[in-house]
Amino acid sequence: MEIEILREFNWNGREKIFIDKETEVNCIFVQAGVGGLTPLLDADGKPVITRSWN
Template sequence: MENKDRFEKVYTQGKLNVTEILVDKETGVNYLFHISGYGAGLTPLLDREGKPVITPRLN
């Protein structure tokens, strides 16, 4: 069976309070994920102009 994970973890920091950056392999959009205790949040990572950070996809 082929592995078709859509998201790739490109950065991680911390053990109890974890911050990660995930890249959507289909769109290239970067997401910031943070978890602390029982709470967690996910949001698109934005540049200075408020536009989503997009990583170029490699074919």
């Protein structure tokens, strides 16, 4: 999997939104003590996909 940082935030720790270059699925990484990476989901529970992002 090749990923790239799409956005960075600093709400309660370190948050970053990554995009998987192959599938175009967005993932969110949250680090507040320990970290975790999970797909970013829309209101219907489907993965958020960013097309033509670069």
